[in-house]
Structure formats: structure tokens, C-alpha cells
Amino acid sequence: MADQFYLQDSRSYVGDGLTFHGKEHRGYYTDLDKCHLYTQEQACGHRDTDIPWPKDYIDARAHHGVDCQLMDEQANQAMLVPGCRVYVQVCGDWNGNDVYWVGAKSRGEVTENLDLAAEMEFEGASFMFADQAQSGQRKLWACADIDSIRRRLVHRHRVSIKDALRGTGIKLIKPKKPREMMFNCHGCGRFISDRQRFQHDCLNCGADNRP
Structure with a gap:
């Protein structure tokens, strides 16, 4: 059916295999026969790291x-x-x-x-x-x-989300970048990022802020 979608968890793969939400929303699977099928409305109402794929598109590119x-x-x-x-x-x-x-x-x-x-x-x-x-x-x-x-699964190099969603009207939301942790320099109190405290000493007072 055209209005059926698999929902991929884009945060991880098993080898090259895409992982999808399991039936009854229990776990994640590469095995397509163990994956939950959503309507378009349902598939678009999840986390920004979840990607809806039309069932027909994925099934046509699956292998054993x-x-x-x-x-x-x-x-x-x-x-x-x-x-x-x-x-x-x-x-x-x-x-x-x-x-x-x-x-x-x-x-x-x-x-x-x-x-x-x-x-x-x-x-x-x-x-x-x-x-x-x-x-x-x-x-x-x-x-x-x-x-x-x-089992049936699909590899990431065999699919294109741009091609899969063409004509569906679905527009993916870009995942928000996590905010970088900030710290106060223990020497002068200025803000310094977690990355900066490992890259160099404080540029204002020269304090070493590494833990």
C-alpha cells in the first residue's frame, strides 16, 4: 500500500543494514518482517532522528x-x-x-x-x-x-531518501545540533567550551582548564 511506511532509526546501523522500529514499537530491527508499519501521518510524528521510508520503495530494494x-x-x-x-x-x-x-x-x-x-x-x-x-x-x-x-533487509547504499520521498510531500526536519557544553575558566571566570579547554589554555589568563 502507498500509505505504509517503515520508520528508520538513523542513529545507528548494523553493518550496512538500516534499522527500523519494531512491531508494537519494541526495539529496532534490520529484519523488515519484524518492523512496524506506519501511516504517513504516524511516521511523520516522531523524533527528528527517525526517518520515514515508503514500504514499497524499501521492499523493492531489499535482499535476503x-x-x-x-x-x-x-x-x-x-x-x-x-x-x-x-x-x-x-x-x-x-x-x-x-x-x-x-x-x-x-x-x-x-x-x-x-x-x-x-x-x-x-x-x-x-x-x-x-x-x-x-x-x-x-x-x-x-x-x-x-x-x-x-531475512529481508536493506542496505544504505541501495537507497536514497531524496528519491524515496519524492512526490510524498514529506519534508524531513534537520536534526538539531546538540548545544556544546560551556564552562567557566577557573582562572578568570570567562566562558570556555568543552572543546576549547582541551585544545589550549585560556586565551585570557592562560589557565589550564583540562579536568
Whole structure:
């Protein structure tokens, strides 16, 4: 629907993943299926650090990723049987919580986007990546296992808030800059900022105001 919005908490990311307000306003998630949907009026009535994104725009640019915290090696081993299909994990690197996979285009390509990962026969992958699996650089995961825990998320480099809000009439409020803390110089009493007291001694009396 055109009048549905996700609400991003722009103060933080998980890797490249945007985080949004969760359902029933509980927590923040990269998993779009766990995120609350707002009307335009509701989405525009929050903090200046919250950004409304049209649902259709985000959904069109979402991909599937796999959170390493949900991966169960014991369950996976039971599913690695002759004839099964597998993905090949590139071990030792993550984008936030998301693991990397051998890409479908070539053995040298890696991607955190499961939609672009190579899907291979178990026997062929076991032979092809035997040495790297032995050294811990690659690991085989049953497609059936991974597909059951994958989630939809969207990365910041795939979206543009300017394009997303075009035609909606929504104008974002620029977040107010926090006021800088001020102190009195303990030598002469003049005002000095928190930043200035670390940069140099008081320019009026020469006092050192560092804590």
C-alpha cells in the first residue's frame, strides 16, 4: 500500500543494514518482517532522528541476508546429505551480523546477499572447496537450513531518501545540533567550551582548564 511506511532509526546501523522500529514499537530491527508499519501521518510524528521510508520503495530494494547468530551448526550437519543443495560460506568476515557467501558468478566473488549466492550440489561443492573447508576458510551449509532462517533487509547504499520521498510531500526536519557544553575558566571566570579547554589554555589568563 502507498500509505505504509517503515520508520528508520538513523542513529545507528548494523553493518550496512538500516534499522527500523519494531512491531508494537519494541526495539529496532534490520529484519523488515519484524518492523512496524506506519501511516504517513504516524511516521511523520516522531523524533527528528527517525526517518520515514515508503514500504514499497524499501521492499523493492531489499535482499535476503543471514544473521550468523541464527546459524546452528548441529542442525546443519544433519541436513548435509548426498543430493542436497548447499551454499558456501566465506568464513571470518561479516557485514554487521550477516555472513558472506561464495557468489554465483564466480568462485572468487563473495556477497552477503543470499539472492546472489551460488547454490551448488553437495558432492560438487565438497570436492571443489575441500582444501578451503579443511583450513576453515569455507563452510558448506544446506540450502534448506539457510533458507529457513534468512531475512529481508536493506542496505544504505541501495537507497536514497531524496528519491524515496519524492512526490510524498514529506519534508524531513534537520536534526538539531546538540548545544556544546560551556564552562567557566577557573582562572578568570570567562566562558570556555568543552572543546576549547582541551585544545589550549585560556586565551585570557592562560589557565589550564583540562579536568
